[in-house]
Amino acid sequence: MSEPVDPSGLTVGIVGGGQLARMLALAGYPLGLHFIVLDPAKDACAGQVATQLHGEYDDPDALDELARRCDVVTFDFENVPAAALEHLAAEVPVAPNPRALGTAQDRLAEKTLFRELDIPTPVYAAVDSREELSIAVATTGLPAVLKTRRFGYDGKGQRVLRERADLDAAWAELAGHALILEGFVPFTRELSILAARSADGTTVFWPLVENVHTGGILRLSRAPADAEALEATARAHAQAVLDALDYVGVLAIEFFDVGGTLIANEMAPRVHNSGHWTLEGAETSQFENHLRAVCGLPLGSTHAVGYSAMLNFIGRLPEPGPFLATPGLHWHDYGKAPRSGRKVGHATLRTDQPDELEHALARLQPLLAAD
Numbered sequence: 001m002s003e004p005v006d007p008s009g010l011t012v013g014i015v016g017g018g019q020l021a022r023m024l025a026l027a028g029y030p031l032g033l034h035f036i037v038l039d040p041a042k043d044a045c046a047g048q049v050a051t052q053l054h055g056e057y058d059d060p061d062a063l064d065e066l067a068r069r070c071d072v073v074t075f076d077f078e079n080v081p082a083a084a085l086e087h088l089a090a091e092v093p094v095a096p097n098p099r100a101l102g103t104a105q106d107r108l109a110e111k112t113l114f115r116e117l118d119i120p121t122p123v124y125a126a127v128d129s130r131e132e133l134s135i136a137v138a139t140t141g142l143p144a145v146l147k148t149r150r151f152g153y154d155g156k157g158q159r160v161l162r163e164r165a166d167l168d169a170a171w172a173e174l175a176g177h178a179l180i181l182e183g184f185v186p187f188t189r190e191l192s193i194l195a196a197r198s199a200d201g202t203t204v205f206w207p208l209v210e211n212v213h214t215g216g217i218l219r220l221s222r223a224p225a226d227a228e229a230l231e232a233t234a235r236a237h238a239q240a241v242l243d244a245l246d247y248v249g250v251l252a253i254e255f256f257d258v259g260g261t262l263i264a265n266e267m268a269p270r271v272h273n274s275g276h277w278t279l280e281g282a283e284t285s286q287f288e289n290h291l292r293a294v295c296g297l298p299l300g301s302t303h304a305v306g307y308s309a310m311l312n313f314i315g316r317l318p319e320p321g322p323f324l325a326t327p328g329l330h331w332h333d334y335g336k337a338p339r340s341g342r343k344v345g346h347a348t349l350r351t352d353q354p355d356e357l358e359h360a361l362a363r364l365q366p367l368l369a370a371d
């Protein structure tokens, strides 16, 4: 066995200074870790709790400084230029590795990997011209979803095609980007799995999470999902992806559940919004285990402590006052300015019994309606 690492005094660099970087830092201080985030934004919210380097993600001087000042580097969003991570990886350990990031950045590469690993996906075809769009529709049928291969998130860069007449408008909007057309999946619900893998291959999984999206943005997660029969398959799929990419850190995979069959939608090579409940609802949070993995520390238990629901606050934060006294409620204000469509905070409700959770959640409906 290798020598145990002493985390005290290690400095973790994070490319990106959003709420995920902020929650990573807050989870890492009790372990004795230090943090430096790289973000060009003056008001990056992780900059309120960690040292911030102000610089573009592809600025070689900023990347060199980050590498020089950190023991290991990770990232908090998947649109970091792959070349920037390669640059960093030449100077400092980077986890997850640039290949994992590159695969997750491209919906076509991601689905190709899923297929190679026998993980079911929607029917899909690459689309690079209007003619290819017509040909692809013949493969997927209608309805279908036309998506940009890169830089899409929270439902951005995608159009649902319901009839042939929709093709021209969708093409006019998305032409110029490399695209992928996917068959529309008539799912019964959406589930995600989060896993953390260490460099020695040790892997831990949190229980499946059930997610509700509105307008492509996650609004509500419940964990553990009532999905015992699907846990083993979801874990096997995640393990296959983690091993194939020699992955270190937390990975999330989003699935459609179609009558008991899991169809993989996409993966995120980072801590994920559907894992925020783990801060209070699991023995070890996704943030802490991501840090443990990238720093070479043993992973902690992912055991769920009771039942949790996570409510996302989009656009603006509701007044916490009327809700803070709710037993089991935990408030997270990301310190971000309000803006339409922006994730500005979340709340987790944790209870010991599942029926208590549903009762308490019903009383929190105004929080879900807030926007």
Ligand code: AMP
Pocket (backbone or CB within 6 Å): 122, 145, 152, 153, 154, 155, 156, 182, 183, 184, 185, 186, 187, 190, 213, 216, 217, 254, 265, 266
């Ligand atoms: P994505 O950015 O790919 O995660 O898509 C955002 C949301 O759009 C998903 O969580 C689904 O609710 C919906 N969606 C995306 N792709 C499909 C699909 N092929 N079939 C049905 N719904 C989809």
